[in-house]
Amino acid sequence: MTARPTALTDVRPTVADPAAVRRADAVLERQRGRESSARTYARSFPIVPARAHGMTVEGTDGRRYLDCLSGAGTLALGHNHPIVLEAVQRTLTSGAPLHVLDLATPEKDAFTDALFATLPSGFADRARIHFCGPTGTDAVEAAFKLMQTATGRRGLLAFTGAYHGMTAGALAASGGVTTKQPVPGIAADVTRLPYPYSYRCPFGVGGEHGAQLSARYTERLLDDPNGGVVPPAAMIVEAVQGEGGAVPAPDAWLREMRRITAERGIPLIADEVQTGVGRTGAFWAVEHSGIVPDAMVMSKAIGGSLPLAVIVYHEDYDGWLPGAHTGTFRGNTLAMAAGTATLRYVAKEGLAERAAAVGAAMTARLEALSSQLPAIGDVRGRGLMIGVELVDPEAEPDACGARPAAPRIAAQVRAACLERGLIVELGGRYDSTARLLPPLTVTDEQVEAVLDRLTDAIASVTAARLAGAQA
Numbered sequence: 001m002t003a004r005p006t007a008l009t010d011v012r013p014t015v016a017d018p019a020a021v022r023r024a025d026a027v028l029e030r031q032r033g034r035e036s037s038a039r040t041y042a043r044s045f046p047i048v049p050a051r052a053h054g055m056t057v058e059g060t061d062g063r064r065y066l067d068c069l070s071g072a073g074t075l076a077l078g079h080n081h082p083i084v085l086e087a088v089q090r091t092l093t094s095g096a097p098l099h100v101l102d103l104a105t106p107e108k109d110a111f112t113d114a115l116f117a118t119l120p121s122g123f124a125d126r127a128r129i130h131f132c133g134p135t136g137t138d139a140v141e142a143a144f145k146l147m148q149t150a151t152g153r154r155g156l157l158a159f160t161g162a163y164h165g166m167t168a169g170a171l172a173a174s175g176g177v178t179t180k181q182p183v184p185g186i187a188a189d190v191t192r193l194p195y196p197y198s199y200r201c202p203f204g205v206g207g208e209h210g211a212q213l214s215a216r217y218t219e220r221l222l223d224d225p226n227g228g229v230v231p232p233a234a235m236i237v238e239a240v241q242g243e244g245g246a247v248p249a250p251d252a253w254l255r256e257m258r259r260i261t262a263e264r265g266i267p268l269i270a271d272e273v274q275t276g277v278g279r280t281g282a283f284w285a286v287e288h289s290g291i292v293p294d295a296m297v298m299s300k301a302i303g304g305s306l307p308l309a310v311i312v313y314h315e316d317y318d319g320w321l322p323g324a325h326t327g328t329f330r331g332n333t334l335a336m337a338a339g340t341a342t343l344r345y346v347a348k349e350g351l352a353e354r355a356a357a358v359g360a361a362m363t364a365r366l367e368a369l370s371s372q373l374p375a376i377g378d379v380r381g382r383g384l385m386i387g388v389e390l391v392d393p394e395a396e397p398d399a400c401g402a403r404p405a406a407p408r409i410a411a412q413v414r415a416a417c418l419e420r421g422l423i424v425e426l427g428g429r430y431d432s433t434a435r436l437l438p439p440l441t442v443t444d445e446q447v448e449a450v451l452d453r454l455t456d457a458i459a460s461v462t463a464a465r466l467a468g469a470q471a
Contacts (some may be wrong), residue, residue: 004068004273007054008052008054008056008058008064009053009054009055009056009087010056010064011066011445011446011449012443014063014064014176014421015062015063016061016062016063017061017062020060020061020062020240020409021061023061024047024048024058024059024060024061025036027048027060028042028046028048028346028444035437038067041069042107044414044425044426045418045423047059047061047063047065047189047418048060049063051169051236052067052079052080052286053078053079053080054079054081054417054439054440054441055067055079055441055442055443055446056079057079057423057438058077058469059383062239063421064421065421065422065423066421066422066423066438066446066449066450066453067079067438068422068423068424068436068437068438068450069423069424069425069435069437070272070437070438070439071300071305072242072300072425072437073242073274073275073279073300073301073385073437073438074300074301074303074305075301075305076277076278076279076301076304076342076346076351076439076440077304077305077342077345077346077439077440077441078439078442079305080095080305081342081345081441083341083342083345084304084305084338084341085299086087086307086341087304087337087338087340087341087367088306088334088337088338090164090175090337091107091150091218091334091337092334096333097333098332098333098334099331099332099333100331100333101278101328101330101331102326102330102331103156103331105331105333105336107333107336107337107340108131108331108333108336109339110336110340111131111336111337111339111343112129114338114339114340114343114366115129115298115302115310115339115343116129116311116312117343118277118283118284118343118347119284119296119341119346120284120286120287120292121292121313122268122292123292123293123296123311123312123314125315126314126315126316127284127312127313127315128312128313128314128315128318129309129310129311129312130142130310130312130313130325131173131308131310131330131331131461132244132309132310132311132325132327132330133327133328133329133330134299134303134307134309134311134323134329134330134332134335135165135275135307135309136164136165136166136171136271136273136297136298136299136300136309137164137165137166137170138167138309138327139273139299139310139311140164140165140167140169140173140236140271140273140297141165141168141170141308141310141325141446142311142315142386143234143236143269143295143311144156144169144170144233144234144236144298144327145169145174145324145325146295146311146313146317146325146425147233147267147269147294147295147317148233148234148235148322149320149324150233150267150316150317150319150322150358151229151233151234151265151267153231153232153233154189154230154232154233155189155190155191155229155230155231155232155233156169156172156189156190156191156192156232156233156234156235156236157190157191157193157218157229157232157234157235157236157264157266158172158173158174158175158191158192158235158236158237159192159193159194159195159237159238159241160192160193160194160195160202161175161195161197161235161241161244161247161428161429162174162175162195162236162238162241162244162271163175163176163238163241163242163243163244164236164271164273164297166179168183168186171183171186172186172187172188172190173187173190173236175192175195175244179398185354191221191229191232192219193217193221194213194214194217194218195241195244195247195249196211196214196249196250196253196408197210197247198210198211198380198400199377199380199389199399199400199402200400200402200429201377202214204398204399204400204433205226205400206400206401208250209250209433211249211250211252211253212285214253215253215256215260215418217259218256218257218260219256219260219326222260222264222266224408231264231265231266231317231363232266233264233267234263234266234267234268234294234295235257235267235268235269235317236269236271236297237249237254237257237269237270237271237277238274238275238285239254239270239284239285239286239288239289240275240280240381240382240385241270241278241303241421241433242274242275242385242426242427243274244427244428245380245387245389245427245428245429245433245435246380246385246386246427246428246433246435246436247380247428248258248280248380248382248383249288249289249310249382251288251290252289253291254286254288254289254291255289255291257291258289258291258292260266264370267294267295267317268291268293268294269293269294269295269296269367270284270285270286270291270295270296270297271295271296271297272285272296272298272399273297273298273299273300273309273404274300274302274385275300275385276298276302276317276388277300277301277302277342277343278301278346278351278352278355278383278440279301279355279383279384279385279437279440280351280355280356280382280383280384280385281355281356281357281359281360281382281383281384282352282356282383283346283347283352284296287442288382290470294313294317295311295313295314295317296311296312296313297309297311298310298311298312300334302339302342303332303335303339303342304337304338304339304340304342305338305342306332306334306335306338306339307329307332307335308332308335308336308339324383337363346440351440352383352440354384354440355383355384355440356383357381358384358442358447359381359382359384360387361447362384362386362436362447362450363379363380363381363386364386365451366386366451367379369458372460373455373459374393374456374457374462375390375391375392375393375404375406375461375462376388376389376390376392376458377389377391377405378401378402381436384436384437384438384439384440385435385436386425386435386436386437387428387433387435387436388430388433388434388435388436388454389405389428389432389433390405390406390409390410390413390433390434390458391404391405391406391409391432392404392405392406392409393462405428405429405430405432406432407426407430407431407432409432409461409462409465410426410430410431410432410433410434411431412461413424413434413440413454413457413458413461414426414434416456416457416458416460416461417434417453417454417457419457420453420456420457421453422449422450422454422457424436424454425471434454436450436454438450465471
């Protein structure tokens with residue numbers, strides 16, 4: 001294979017060429033005029049990527065960026081990893097059909113073997129897999145439909161702060177209000193339960209006590225004949241809420257959710273779209289708690305950077321008729337080949353364990369910075385799925401010690417990071433949490449550069465605001 005240019009591995013800041021900047025600006029302007037108003041990341045990051053390798057993205061203007069977004073968690077191995085490129089090139093030159101609907105192929109067989117080898121103990125032996133349309137939201141829809149078919153019920157249990165996708169059922173189960181308001185009645189069949197979020201505890205107590213209250217509330221609500229909850233088709237939960245602000249669920253609380261659902265015959269769906277393939281320091285985030293769900297929804301990293309989505313579930317729920325959930329692009333041969341290579345590489349190289357160690361070190365350094373930078377209200381996460389919640393440092397804290405979210409400061413920090421060559425996206429309540437999702441292959445040098453640039457960005461923004469207030 002042709003070696004990648006060494007410049008893309010250099011973490012030093014770069015300077016853009018003025019003529020190239022003008023050409024990039026022209027591309028951005030044309031796309032702004034052509035794309036819908038629903039575009040998202042293009043608003044946050046006005047760059048035109050031309051090359052990428054590992055954690056580094058280079059724009060057409062010659063500027064390089066450390067990518068701490070990783071395709072919203074899709075790029076477990078970073079951009080254009082040699083293992084992934086080799087798998088794609090091998091498949092292309094083999095003459096394998098690139099599109100086969102849902103027919104059996106050697107690539108699908110190899111992918112299924114590789115995926116099942118990673119599943120939690122006690123799950124793979126009696127599991128079935130369904131290949132969905134190539135996005136996580138379609139897999140979520142399939143999981144809902146599967147459980148509604150199996151149970152004959154309709155309603156769903158979902159949590160505050162959740163994100164499961166943008167199609168009808170997945171959007172209904174998600175927590176964000178803004179995208180649901182224009183769609184009347186979309187969440188009519190969803191019962192919203194409190195997710196344990198220690199910094200902004202829904203019960204105002206935080207910590208372990210808040211998680212215990214969440215479990216107790218859930219159990220009593222479901223058992224209350226006047227509670228208003230008709231027996232549901234399923235509960236869906238994220239072991240770490242991603243778009244919700246990198247909020248990890250306590251392991252004991254997850255075990256309680258498994259107990260509560262199992263005792264009442266409610267299927268438990270684990271949404272592992274963003275948390276899977278080593279991201280949280282275990283291959284699958286549910287492994288931290290030791291629970292075995294009835295179904296797991298998977299996408300993003302399982303395709304090795306290419307579109308792929310599946311649900312894996314206990315065979316007892318396999319009551320679908322042929323064609324009950326279908327789609328034209330379920331047989332993505334290239335994605336299966338890239339996914340197989342990625343799954344095997346992550347397992348072989350122990351990248352989940354490295355994510356746990358590197359993530360713990362990053363979190364510890366960021367927590368230490370909070371005493372120096374009071375705009376850092378909370379640092380949390382698991383593995384290489386880290387959230388830094390930014391707050392108004394001059395406001396009074398609430399009963400739990402949390403200061404008000406500061407979305408303007410967060411947006412300014414994101415922009416300041418980009419100026420320093422760091423791509424960091426926001427999430428959580430009011431989009432006030434800077435989310436760090438580096439690839440599992442991040443080097444120690446890159447970790448230092450990420451933390452240095454983020455620290456400098458926060459310090460610069462807060463110093464400028466303080467100076468403005470004093471002027």
